[in-house]
Amino acid sequence: MTMMKAKKVLMLAGDFAEDYETMVPFQALEMVGIHVDVVCPGKKAGDKIKTAIHDFLGDQTYCEKEGHQFVLNASFDEIDMSQYDGLYLTGGRAPEYIRLDSKVIEITKYFMKNKKPVAAICHGPQIxxxxxxxxxxTLTAYPAVGPDITVAGGIFKSVDADKAVVCENLATSPAWPGNTAILKEFIKLLEK
Known part of the structure; x- marks a missing residue:
């Protein structure tokens, strides 16, 4: 993989975003030279969000444990969408409520309308x-989000948790085991 120059990604997150779906993409993208600004509605640079760790322990659904304190490095109210090459939507519980913010919707529409690379993992497709x-x-997500995709006119594709699906400018994956796959595909989209 080649080191990338001058690429900049906006990551939308919030309290109880999935820990691995926030920390791993942030660190991996930065490692290959892609700057990532992580923002949350109502918060500014230096503020923290709590992440959550989701796992399966034999219950009907995943359990949630408190993760890390992630320090935001940009202010939500100060972002200029035109300064970013791509958008990354974290998973976890955050998408459920940050999608209620009209600016989050405006940002998402901007990137999709302009065919800029977008990645969405786990519950991120709720945005x-x-x-x-x-x-x-055609996209994938955590299976419980599949009906939302179908109702919104998308084509839900069920894949293993460590896989990614790419359609046009959009890369998606069902859960954090797919970090490697979605990041590979997202970086390919950014290189185009």
Whole structure:
């Protein structure tokens, strides 16, 4: 993989974003020379969000444990969408409520309309469906988000948790085991 120059990604997160789906992409993208600004509605650079660690321990659904304190490195109210080459939507519980923020929807529509690379993992596609930008696109997500994709006119594709699905400018994966796959695909989209 070649080191990339002058690429900049905006990551949308919030309290109880999935820990691995926030920390790993942030660190991996930075490692290959892609600057990542992580923002959260209502917060500014230096503020923290709590992450959550999700795992399966034999219950009908995943359990949630407190993760790390992630320090935001940019202020939500000060971002200029035109300064970014791509958008990364974290998973966890954060997408469920940050999608209620009109600026989050505006940001998502901007990147999708302009065919800039977008990555969404796990519950991240909830933001895409709220922005009404998945019609006709094939994507994956955590299985419980599949019906949302279908209702929004998208085509839900069930894949193993360590896989990614790419459709046009969008890369998606069902969960944090897919970090490697989604990051590979997202970086390819950024290189185009």
């Amino acid at each position: 895409l469906t709220a922005a009404n930008v998945v019609s006709g696109l």
